[in-house]
Amino acid sequence: MGTDIPLKELGQAVMQPASLVLLPHVDPDGDTLASCVALALALEKAGKKVRVLTENGIPRIYELLEKTGTLLHLNQTPGALDQQDACAVAVDAGSLERLGRRKILLLGAECSLNIDHHRTNTRFAQRNHVDIRASSTGEIICNLIHMLMIPLDPDIATALYIAISTDTGGFRFGNTTPETHRIAADLLKTGLTMEISELSRLLFERTTPAKTLLMGHTAGNIRFYGGGRIALSVITQQEMEEIGASDEDCEGLVNIGRNIQGVEVSVFMRQRPDDTVKVNLRSNEYIDVSAVSTRFAGGGHSRAAGFTWTGDTDKLIPLLVEQLEKELEKELEKGLGTEQ
Known part of the structure; x- marks a missing residue:
């Protein structure tokens, strides 16, 4: 079990390395994927080299996140597990096993971080920021980006909105708080890449x-x-x-x-x-x-x-x-x- 760290120390940790790999959990949902995309886009603005590596692709409803160009898929990226990054970051994964084959990247990294909001998180990284009060990992990432004073843009705002809205069931679940609504309002003020009605339809209404x-x-x-x-x-x-x-x-x-x-x-x-x-x-x-x-x-x-x-x-x-x-x-x- 690693060390628990506050948000300020997490911010320092992600800004120190020149390159990072962000790892969403297996069977990815909107929170893990969109949180990774938002953090990757923000860190790239800060001059970092960032890749987001998934285990086996993403669900169709989150294909709009592909347009950001940040997502790589293990099965489609030869040598992905051989590449060494200065820091490996698990995002929204409650345990090391939730990283699948990519756990070797975290275990072999000089710096390993774990960002999550699950109360059952096992603190498997060297340094862990686990905030069970947060509605979603997306909420944590949003606060982190604000603390780092990296300006939001429509791509980052849209990714954060996807992360938070999907993990709260469209703001219907019990993990929705006043702070969740305040953050969502700020994201809407920034502006999304599409109308909120269209985004909501894609996330919550469209089916096969x-x-x-x-x-x-x-x-x-x-x-x-x-x-x-x-x-x-x-x-x-x-x-x-x-x-x-x-x-x-x-x-x-x-x-x-x-x-x-x-x-x-x-x-x-x-x-x-x-x-x-x-x-x-x-x-x-x-x-x-x-x-x-x-x-x-x-x-x-x-x-x-x-x-x-x-x-x-x-x-x-x-x-x-x-x-x-x-x-x-x-x-x-x-x-x-x-x-x-």
């Missing part, structure tokens, strides 16, 4: 035919546990292949169960070809799903967490349901979880 079909399968596969307070749905690899769906088509499907009246915890499981299962957990009011997720070597936030399981869902489901039901019982004993 495959995802539309997956939504029906997800709803149809839901099973209830814990007296109706747990909704669990599994999408098999066979269903994915029959529909012609990709991993990114599964994004957000966990919310179908969470939106059902009476449900406190929603679980979405997606089987993968390599005999692993990606598990997403969401809660509404009082269950800390990150605490449950860590028991399965995962992590996340109190209301949004996840982990990867190797093996069959038939073995996983009873184990996970048992843990969630125990958490429900604890909250019931406290007087929480009663019918409203």
Whole structure:
């Protein structure tokens, strides 16, 4: 475990090296990708040589970030793991494993930094700035850029807006704070690269035919546990292949169960070809799903967490349901979880 550092020291750390590699987590979401892009663009303004290296490409909905020219993909960049940068920076990754094959860049770097907002972060870098009060890593990056007095432009503002808005569910999730709205307002004042209505449609409304079909399968596969307070749905690899769906088509499907009246915890499981299962957990009011997720070597936030399981869902489901039901019982004993 490395050293925790304040924002001021983080600013000094990113300004010292001449070259940096920024590392978003595997299965990247809007926060990790857009935070990396925003930081890269800002540091390039300050004269730094910066590359953003992803594990395996990015979801279609974030393709507009490609236009900035900062993103490199491991599978498309020969020798990417051999290149030595003065500093390696993990962005929005809760653990070293979340960097995939690129973790060797962080482990081998003379300087390693970890910027994150997940409460389950393992402080795996030499120096770590983890602010669990922040709505998103994008919020941290925005404060960092302001502290460094690097002026925003539409490309940086748009990346930051994508990071913050996606991780707050369009400013609907419980991690949204007054500070989050103030930062978003400042970004809009700076100006984005497109109209806010068009950006919001791209991020939150546009879907694919495959995802539309997956939504029906997800709803149809839901099973209830814990007296109706747990909704669990599994999408098999066979269903994915029959529909012609990709991993990114599964994004957000966990919310179908969470939106059902009476449900406190929603679980979405997606089987993968390599005999692993990606598990997403969401809660509404009082269950800390990150605490449950860590028991399965995962992590996340109190209301949004996840982990990867190797093996069959038939073995996983009873184990996970048992843990969630125990958490429900604890909250019931406290007087929480009663019918409203």
